[in-house]
Amino acid sequence: MMGRLSKIAGQQVTVTVDDDVNLAQVSxxxxxxxxxxxxxxxxxxxxxxxxxxxxxxxxxxxCNYTGDVPExxxxxxxxxxxLDFGVKPFSxxxxxxxxxxxxxLEILDFLFAEDIPFQTKLxxxxxxxxxxxxxCLRNRTCVICGQPHADLAxxxxxxxxRNRRTIDERKMYFMTLCRKHxxxxxxxxxxxxxxxxxxxxxxxxxxxxxxxKILTNRELQKLQENDRD
Numbered sequence: 302m303m304g305r306l307s308k309i310a311g312q313q314v315t316v317t318v319d320d321d322v323n324l325a326q327v328s329x330x331x332x333x334x335x336x337x338x339x340x341x342x343x344x345x346x347x348x349x350x351x352x353x354x355x356x357x358x359x360x361x362x363x364c365n366y367t368g369d370v371p372e373x374x375x376x377x378x379x380x381x382x383x384l385d386f387g388v389k390p391f392s393x394x395x396x397x398x399x400x401x402x403x404x405x406l407e408i409l410d411f412l413f414a415e416d417i418p419f420q421t422k423l424x425x426x427x428x429x430x431x432x433x434x435x436x437c438l439r440n441r442t443c444v445i446c447g448q449p450h451a452d453l454a455x456x457x458x459x460x461x462x463r464n465r466r467t468i469d470e471r472k473m474y475f476m477t478l479c480r481k482h483x484x485x486x487x488x489x490x491x492x493x494x495x496x497x498x499x500x501x502x503x504x505x506x507x508x509x510x511x512x513x514k515i516l517t518n519r520e521l522q523k524l525q526e527n528d529r530d
Contacts, residue, residue, distance in 0.1 A: 362419035443479035474502035
């Protein structure tokens with residue numbers, strides 16, 4: 302469903318959609334609960350030379366490991382961006398900033414998943430926004446320094462008198478931190494830590510909670526059954 306952003310007042314956003322809203326379909330999709338929506342702002346800015354340079358640096362790192370041709374991998378990742386993000390065919394010479402970020406994230410996601418080493422400085426290549434946090438959560442790398450095998454940190458502290466077995470992960474906000482940064486976060490407090498590093502922990506969809514192995518299917522089904530009780 303497409304529309305236009307009509308008004309912003311603090312956390313209140315008004316969107317005028319292009320077509321009439323089918324309330325029956327909305328109710329069906331949200332299973333009778335208050336529906337959650339995702340707001341995507343179409344980025345009209347063009348890819349920067351720095352973004353393009355980082356993309357080809359990462360591709361060269363990949364091909365130094367595999368012995369392949371960078372242009373071949375570029376075509377593969379462009380196709381994957383089209384599939385995963387629902388964008389039309391594009392050129393790296395004049396695509397948007399957002400698509401350039403998607404391309405970087407797809408390449409890094411592959412390098413993480415295949416454990417392929419690369420020389421390009423990681424955190425100079427990651428977009429400073431929501432996709433970066435998702436990438437770190439998916440691969441359990443520290444959102445601050447990029448160290449692997451990071452802890453899953455909750456914005457609302459788990460423990461401290463709370464029963465972990467009764468936590469509803471659907472209501473939590475997450476980030477991934479290495480042990481050093483996780484300990485520092487506890488020392489200075491979560492709010493001060495997030496302000497210092499300009500982090501906004503993420504609240505995840507049910508699909509992402511399963512995809513990132515935070516919940517099992519059985520655990521999610523039990524939480525959904527509790528909603529109906």
